[in-house]
Amino acid sequence: MSKLLPGRVRWRQAGIVESPAGRAARMGCVSSQRREQIVEAAVRVVAREGSHGLSFAKVVQEAGLSSTRLISYHFGTREALLAQTFEHVLARAAAFMGPQIAAQTTVRAKIGTYIRSNLEFIATDPVYARAAIDLAGAVGAATGGGGLALLEDGFRRGQEAGELRAFDVHTAAVALRGAIDATVLDIVNAGADTGRAAAELAELVDRAIRA
Amino acid sequence: MSKLLPGRVRWRQAGIVESPAGRAARMGCVSSQRREQIVEAAVRVVAREGSHGLSFAKVVQEAGLSSTRLISYHFGTREALLAQTFEHVLARAAAFMGPQIAAQTTVRAKIGTYIRSNLEFIATDPVYARAAIDLAGAVGAATGGGGLALLEDGFRRGQEAGELRAFDVHTAAVALRGAIDATVLDIVNAGADTGRAAAELAELVDRAIRA
Amino acid sequence: MSKLLPGRVRWRQAGIVESPAGRAARMGCVSSQRREQIVEAAVRVVAREGSHGLSFAKVVQEAGLSSTRLISYHFGTREALLAQTFEHVLARAAAFMGPQIAAQTTVRAKIGTYIRSNLEFIATDPVYARAAIDLAGAVGAATGGGGLALLEDGFRRGQEAGELRAFDVHTAAVALRGAIDATVLDIVNAGADTGRAAAELAELVDRAIRA
Amino acid sequence: MSKLLPGRVRWRQAGIVESPAGRAARMGCVSSQRREQIVEAAVRVVAREGSHGLSFAKVVQEAGLSSTRLISYHFGTREALLAQTFEHVLARAAAFMGPQIAAQTTVRAKIGTYIRSNLEFIATDPVYARAAIDLAGAVGAATGGGGLALLEDGFRRGQEAGELRAFDVHTAAVALRGAIDATVLDIVNAGADTGRAAAELAELVDRAIRA
DNA sequence: TATGAATGAGTGTTCATTCAT
DNA sequence: GATGAATGAACACTCATTCAT
Numbered sequence: 001m002s003k004l005l006p007g008r009v010r011w012r013q014a015g016i017v018e019s020p021a022g023r024a025a026r027m028g029c030v031s032s033q034r035r036e037q038i039v040e041a042a043v044r045v046v047a048r049e050g051s052h053g054l055s056f057a058k059v060v061q062e063a064g065l066s067s068t069r070l071i072s073y074h075f076g077t078r079e080a081l082l083a084q085t086f087e088h089v090l091a092r093a094a095a096f097m098g099p100q101i102a103a104q105t106t107v108r109a110k111i112g113t114y115i116r117s118n119l120e121f122i123a124t125d126p127v128y129a130r131a132a133i134d135l136a137g138a139v140g141a142a143t144g145g146g147g148l149a150l151l152e153d154g155f156r157r158g159q160e161a162g163e164l165r166a167f168d169v170h171t172a173a174v175a176l177r178g179a180i181d182a183t184v185l186d187i188v189n190a191g192a193d194t195g196r197a198a199a200e201l202a203e204l205v206d207r208a209i210r211a
Numbered sequence: 212m213s214k215l216l217p218g219r220v221r222w223r224q225a226g227i228v229e230s231p232a233g234r235a236a237r238m239g240c241v242s243s244q245r246r247e248q249i250v251e252a253a254v255r256v257v258a259r260e261g262s263h264g265l266s267f268a269k270v271v272q273e274a275g276l277s278s279t280r281l282i283s284y285h286f287g288t289r290e291a292l293l294a295q296t297f298e299h300v301l302a303r304a305a306a307f308m309g310p311q312i313a314a315q316t317t318v319r320a321k322i323g324t325y326i327r328s329n330l331e332f333i334a335t336d337p338v339y340a341r342a343a344i345d346l347a348g349a350v351g352a353a354t355g356g357g358g359l360a361l362l363e364d365g366f367r368r369g370q371e372a373g374e375l376r377a378f379d380v381h382t383a384a385v386a387l388r389g390a391i392d393a394t395v396l397d398i399v400n401a402g403a404d405t406g407r408a409a410a411e412l413a414e415l416v417d418r419a420i421r422a
Numbered sequence: 423m424s425k426l427l428p429g430r431v432r433w434r435q436a437g438i439v440e441s442p443a444g445r446a447a448r449m450g451c452v453s454s455q456r457r458e459q460i461v462e463a464a465v466r467v468v469a470r471e472g473s474h475g476l477s478f479a480k481v482v483q484e485a486g487l488s489s490t491r492l493i494s495y496h497f498g499t500r501e502a503l504l505a506q507t508f509e510h511v512l513a514r515a516a517a518f519m520g521p522q523i524a525a526q527t528t529v530r531a532k533i534g535t536y537i538r539s540n541l542e543f544i545a546t547d548p549v550y551a552r553a554a555i556d557l558a559g560a561v562g563a564a565t566g567g568g569g570l571a572l573l574e575d576g577f578r579r580g581q582e583a584g585e586l587r588a589f590d591v592h593t594a595a596v597a598l599r600g601a602i603d604a605t606v607l608d609i610v611n612a613g614a615d616t617g618r619a620a621a622e623l624a625e626l627v628d629r630a631i632r633a
Numbered sequence: 634m635s636k637l638l639p640g641r642v643r644w645r646q647a648g649i650v651e652s653p654a655g656r657a658a659r660m661g662c663v664s665s666q667r668r669e670q671i672v673e674a675a676v677r678v679v680a681r682e683g684s685h686g687l688s689f690a691k692v693v694q695e696a697g698l699s700s701t702r703l704i705s706y707h708f709g710t711r712e713a714l715l716a717q718t719f720e721h722v723l724a725r726a727a728a729f730m731g732p733q734i735a736a737q738t739t740v741r742a743k744i745g746t747y748i749r750s751n752l753e754f755i756a757t758d759p760v761y762a763r764a765a766i767d768l769a770g771a772v773g774a775a776t777g778g779g780g781l782a783l784l785e786d787g788f789r790r791g792q793e794a795g796e797l798r799a800f801d802v803h804t805a806a807v808a809l810r811g812a813i814d815a816t817v818l819d820i821v822n823a824g825a826d827t828g829r830a831a832a833e834l835a836e837l838v839d840r841a842i843r844a
Numbered sequence: 845t846a847t848g849a850a851t852g853a854g855t856g857t858t859c860a861t862t863c864a865t
Numbered sequence: 866g867a868t869g870a871a872t873g874a875a876c877a878c879t880c881a882t883t884c885a886t
Contacts, residue, residue, distance in 0.1 A: 052264075
């Protein structure tokens with residue numbers, strides 16, 4: 001494995017050389033206007049070409065930077081840039097969806113709102129939505145996809161409250177995320193009607209899980 | 212515009228030079244032991260590294276070929292290799308799932324079997340399953356993802372027969388495929404229990420769509 | 423269409439990524455010792471093997487560089503390198519011929535000096551002369567071959583001054599350039615006597631156009 | 634020099650392996666409908682992309698052949714194909730121009746007709762005209778450009794007959810060919826008026842050389 | 845904090861040619 | 866006379882990264 005990596009990479013991986021990325025990561029924020037400018041350009045590139053298609057050169061162009069050196073300076077590796085980009089879009093999605101979900105009182109209503117607000121997020125910000133799904137697959141998989149835990153907790157609370165029937169919360173959470181992501185892509189790619197899809201999907205899910 | 216392109220690229224793009232790939236494609240099969248050897252190596256590479264990670268060099272190594280020239284000779288472009296690999300994998304999945312689904316008489320049973328056999332396919336051939344999902348995203352998206360039409364037709368027949376309630380078949384089909392793919396990846400990556408997941412997912416779906 | 427192109431090709435074509443080439447081009451010079459080193463090696467390669475025969479690898483060898491990456495870093499594409507090489511060569515020829523022509527007062531004398539200094543340029547710098555002719559065909563054709571306009575203007579002024587008879591200046595300019603280039607190649611390839619050829623050609627041309 | 638060539642080439646160059654090409658060349662004809670089909674396709678390719686741009690693959694496509702093997706079978710090397718193609722177009726041009734020139738009695742008229750018929754050949758067969766010029770540069774240079782000898786002989790006879798003044802026939806022949814070729818390209822590329830150009834060029838040349 | 849220059853490994857694809865029927 | 870398969874070298878070009886200021 002490590003045989004395949006250029007030696008320079010390993011140094012950074014081993015944390016021998018600390019970059020600003022390391023510092024910022026420890027501080028849990030993106031900080032600095034430069035970093036933000038780069039991350040937002042990365043979001044657009046990922047939305048357009050997928051996370052596999054992201055390259056330093058493309059980000060340089062998208063952000064109007066002078067050299068790729070700026071990126072490696074601020075983020076270290078490509079992987080790190082992708083990770084921070086993922087956090088960035090996740091934060092944006094959470095800021096959009098979170099309050100709406102929190103405003104609901106019953107678990108069934110929260111789930112429905114989770115679905116609806118997720119799909120509405122596309123209309124609000126299709127670029128971020130697209131990037132979010134792609135990054136969830138590429139980065140989220142590597143980091144463990146923590147988003148599922150929240151969903152599983154919600155299901156569990158709904159079952160304890162008697163709102164939802166008994167079912168395996170992990171399987172349901174995985175399936176729901178997959179269903180939503182596929183629907184988002186369908187809307188983004190094929191231009192389906194967001195409101196209709198949201199209502200239909202929410203109904204499908206509610207019937208699947210309600211007591 | 213076209214002036215700037217190296218001439219070599221252009222004519223293969225335009226399909227000017229017919230490669231063995233062209234012939235085989237017209238005949239609708241992979242044919243030739245060499246081609247099959249290459250496609251099967253490609254399946255393994257895609258399963259391991261994703262379709263974006265597939266390179267001619269990796270296929271050469273995986274298949275034990277002498278040079279990448281063999282691949283471009285037989286398939287022309289990387290895209291064509293990926294497309295044929297997708298077909299190959301799809302055919303295998305269809306051969307596994309098709310008869311089981313056909314053996315069912317009711318639509319609800321067919322849907323349940325579609326889900327179960329799809330997940331069981333992982334246990335039978337995890338490499339092909341992984342490749343199938345990845346290729347469906349990368350190649351299937353480009354070609355229009357014809358698999359959905361079958362699902363939508365099934366739903367429609369179920370509705371006409373009174374087995375299924377009224378719902379938007381397209382939304383449901385998209386959601387179901389997304390749910391299954393996510394579940395497959397979860398099983399493959401996290402090692403969840405296939406039987407349990409299949410039963411749970413089938414139950415979720417049945418409740419969502421039955422009349 | 424554009425789907426089939428490897429993404430990397432596209433953005434350089436679109437000029438998305440600005441390379442040092444872009445900067446230098448805007449500044450209207452070659453600048454930087456590295457760039458000059460590369461261009462001069464390119465001149466020698468073109469003189470030896472023709473512009474079609476120029477490859478990054480040959481330039482690397484000729485210039486003693488460490489990798490072809492240096493060329494694409496500084497010039498972007500092969501086409502751009504060729505274009506800059508053409509400019510370089512043209513500038514050298516103009517520096518040699520320009521003052522001599524400017525020193526003449528009559529148009530007939532200017533034309534004669536144009537021919538003679540052009541052929542003498544070969545003796546001074548056969549490598550540059552060879553490269554100039556080849557690049558004029560390959561690159562100049564694409565860019566419109568502006569050199570002709572100067573010749574046509576000269577003819578026109580001569581006609582207005584009564585030095586030259588009435589004739590179609592475009593046809594004459596094209597023919598003269600073709601005649602000179604063919605003569606240069608003949609000298610370079612067959613080793614004809616430059617002085618003799620210059621005198622003979624000048625006489626032919628003068629008789630053809632004088633009033 | 635020979636170091637750079639793949640070993641296989643050298644065998645053929647050394648004449649160790651004789652191909653049908655060798656046989657046909659000895660017999661001084663193209664023969665065989667297959668060979669003709671290939672040569673004519675090669676003419677079209679050269680006209681379109683230049684002789685440097687000719688490749689076996691492109692000829693295969695242009696001629697609708699099944700494999701490049703057919704070309705190497707019939708012609709041996711790429712160089713040989715180019716040479717035979719050059720002969721082919723030269724023969725066509727000669728068949729068009731020869732009789733017209735022969736019909737003239739004075740040398741001055743022959744020269745004028747040489748120029749006019751050469752330019753008219755473009756209108757008759759622009760593809761062959763384009764290919765002829767390109768091949769004359771690429772192949773003709775290598776083989777010594779025998780066409781010039783005829784022109785020089787004509788000039789000499791004109792001088793002996795007192796029709797033409799004393800001038801160096803070689804320089805004049807080279808210049809005339811260069812002038813004509815440049816004019817042909819100008820017509821083909823820029824769409825100049827053939828009749829006008831022919832008349833103008835003939836007048837220029839006549840004034841340059843007449844006694 | 846910033847950046848111009850450099851780099852070695854890698855990409856897919858085309859090249860003319862030969863091997864073996 | 867014909868041809869499908871194979872091949873190693875070459876092609877322009879991009880990759881993420883490091884060096885040196």
